[in-house]
Amino acid sequence: MKLRFSLATREALWAFAFLAIPLAFFLFIRIYPAFQALWLSLFEWNADPAKRHYVGLEHYSRMLADPTLGKALRNTVLYTVLGVPFQLILGLAVALLLQSVTRLRDLFRAIYFTPYITPAVAVAWVFSWMLSPNFGIVNEILGWVGIPAQKFLLSPSQALVTVTAIVIWQNLGFQVVLFLAGLESIPRTYYEAARIDGASPWAVFRYITLPLLNPVTVFSAVIGTIGFLQLFTQVVNLNFTDQGGPVGSTLTLALYIYQLAFARFQLGYAAAVTVLLFAIILVITLVQLRILSRRVEY
Amino acid sequence: MKRLPTILAYIVLVVGGVLMVFPLVWMLLTSLKPAGELFNLEVLPRAPTLDNYRQVLTQTDFPRWFLNSLGIAGITTVSVLFFDSLAGYTLAKLRFPGKEIVFVLILATLMVPTEMLVIPWYVMSVQYGWVNSYWGILFPGLMSAFGVFLMRQFFQSLPSELMDAGRIDGLSEFGVFWRVAFPLVRPALAALGIFTFLGNWNAFLWPLVIIQSPEMRTLPVGVALFSGEANTAWHLIMTASSLAVLPVVLVFLFFQKQIIEGVVLTGVKS
Numbered sequence: 001m002k003l004r005f006s007l008a009t010r011e012a013l014w015a016f017a018f019l020a021i022p023l024a025f026f027l028f029i030r031i032y033p034a035f036q037a038l039w040l041s042l043f044e045w046n047a048d049p050a051k052r053h054y055v056g057l058e059h060y061s062r063m064l065a066d067p068t069l070g071k072a073l074r075n076t077v078l079y080t081v082l083g084v085p086f087q088l089i090l091g092l093a094v095a096l097l098l099q100s101v102t103r104l105r106d107l108f109r110a111i112y113f114t115p116y117i118t119p120a121v122a123v124a125w126v127f128s129w130m131l132s133p134n135f136g137i138v139n140e141i142l143g144w145v146g147i148p149a150q151k152f153l154l155s156p157s158q159a160l161v162t163v164t165a166i167v168i169w170q171n172l173g174f175q176v177v178l179f180l181a182g183l184e185s186i187p188r189t190y191y192e193a194a195r196i197d198g199a200s201p202w203a204v205f206r207y208i209t210l211p212l213l214n215p216v217t218v219f220s221a222v223i224g225t226i227g228f229l230q231l232f233t234q235v236v237n238l239n240f241t242d243q244g245g246p247v248g249s250t251l252t253l254a255l256y257i258y259q260l261a262f263a264r265f266q267l268g269y270a271a272a273v274t275v276l277l278f279a280i281i282l283v284i285t286l287v288q289l290r291i292l293s294r295r296v297e298y
Numbered sequence: 299m300k301r302l303p304t305i306l307a308y309i310v311l312v313v314g315g316v317l318m319v320f321p322l323v324w325m326l327l328t329s330l331k332p333a334g335e336l337f338n339l340e341v342l343p344r345a346p347t348l349d350n351y352r353q354v355l356t357q358t359d360f361p362r363w364f365l366n367s368l369g370i371a372g373i374t375t376v377s378v379l380f381f382d383s384l385a386g387y388t389l390a391k392l393r394f395p396g397k398e399i400v401f402v403l404i405l406a407t408l409m410v411p412t413e414m415l416v417i418p419w420y421v422m423s424v425q426y427g428w429v430n431s432y433w434g435i436l437f438p439g440l441m442s443a444f445g446v447f448l449m450r451q452f453f454q455s456l457p458s459e460l461m462d463a464g465r466i467d468g469l470s471e472f473g474v475f476w477r478v479a480f481p482l483v484r485p486a487l488a489a490l491g492i493f494t495f496l497g498n499w500n501a502f503l504w505p506l507v508i509i510q511s512p513e514m515r516t517l518p519v520g521v522a523l524f525s526g527e528a529n530t531a532w533h534l535i536m537t538a539s540s541l542a543v544l545p546v547v548l549v550f551l552f553f554q555k556q557i558i559e560g561v562v563l564t565g566v567k568s
Contacts, residue, residue: 034407
């Protein structure tokens with residue numbers, strides 16, 4: 001009896017020894033700073049600790065009347081509702097096409113995946129060169145087919161859509177790879193049974209493929225949503241001299257937070273906006289998981 | 299009858315493939331053009347030159363930025379692989395009081411967006427003098443909650459008899475982890491390693507906040523600030539971009555299979 005007790009104690013001691021450093025890391029670098037952000041949002045920050053003062057919920061009431069924040073929030077929502085569905089549909093479409101061909105499948109998969117691993121900063125500069133209104137190759141090509149030159153990233157009405165398209169271009173391969181793996185994991189027997197029953201291709205897609213892909217779709221949707229809600233790197237680099245512009249039309253919450261905190265040094269107010277971003281991500285992720293993860297039984 | 303859809307599928311895939319590759323090709327072609335050819339928009343450079351590369355590599359700290367990124371991504375990856383495995387293993391295979399709480403605590407950190415942590419990290423860095431230092435750039439990434447979760451899943455699928463056999467052979471608990479369990483989860487380590495490295499290699503927000511002097515820049519920060527200063531010298535900007543993109547694409551071509559399997563593995567397991 002004594003031996004077993006000491007063995008269990010020994011195991012627990014080892015466990016705590018193994019966890020000491022990781023636990024310290026997560027407590028001090030992840031959990032404590034999250035609460036500190038909440039705490040900071042209640043203060044007017046100053047580099048000199050003596051000049052920091054408590055303002056209570058003032059920053060939160062200021063958010064309600066901040067038109068720039070409203071714009072950033074609206075843009076961020078637009079990016080997400082535009083980007084995520086398009087990204088999912090395109091990713092699934094390419095995966096279905098890839099599944100329908102036998103030759104060169106690996107080559108195509110690699111080609112579609114390449115943009116995903118390239119640094120977003122470099123991608124953004126390449127696109128801002130290609131989409132340059134006067135010297136860009138895209139307007140040149142549009143000219144060949146008689147379409148007038150577009151301003152793309154410099155037009156307040158086109159910039160957000162253009163940024164979204166660039167982000168989708170970069171993320172597409174990730175979705176394709178996931179969907180392709182999902183498609184390949186669906187047992188052949190389901191399709192054979194459906195064929196024997198004389199089901200139409202649409203019925204097969206609607207009642208076999210889609211429901212069985214659900215776990216992949218949920219994962220992709222959640223990852224994609226979180227990505228679009230935190231959009232930053234592309235927006236900064238696509239319009240570097242007027243970040244978030246033209247006239248705030250591409251500004252995102254993440255970029256606004258960055259500008260508040262590190263260009264204007266309003267760290268307290270910036271922290272309050274991060275709390276808002278946190279709340280949005282939390283709610284949306286929970287809702288998505290609930291709506292999309294209904295189990296399918298066969 | 300079956301030929302036509304297949305041919306259509308190939309056509310769509312090829313058109314899409316061209317759209318995927320063209321921006322990167324255009325970037326490379328532009329980087330080989332002398333400044334004078336920049337705006338005539340011919341596809342191939344008339345007088346291809348490596349002069350732009352010489353200029354970017356000698357007139358900026360580019361080689362230094364490259365090494366900074368390599369070092370930071372490398373150290374971070376080693377740290378994540380070791381500590382995430384250790385924590386994942388402990389949570390999967392060892393019995394101790396408070397296990398559930400520790401797991402939930404680590405998992406909960408996944409919900410907090412980086413933006414929320416950046417401000418406190420910055421305040422902390424100012425306080426301890428970590429601003430503009432390598433430690434300052436890399437400390438937030440030394441472990442990853444996702445990695446702990448992933449490794450725990452993999453260690454759980456190992457039969458406990460293997461660990462018991464190691465104990466009977468006289469290995470210490472750390473020996474059991476390091477010699478028996480750790481080598482058995484290699485596919486998961488490869489996937490986590492690739493993602494951690496890529497994530498840190500491409501990271502932008504936090505390095506941009508914490509780096510102040512040109513020689514401390516990581517590659518993405520260096521490319522962004524250099525391009526911002528280069529104004530309309532697109533041949534130089536595309537050269538800097540090419541220098542940032544090429545190593546990643548080369549590594550990808552080499553490890554294509556492992557990388558794509560890694561994506562699938564992390565996607566399916568979680």
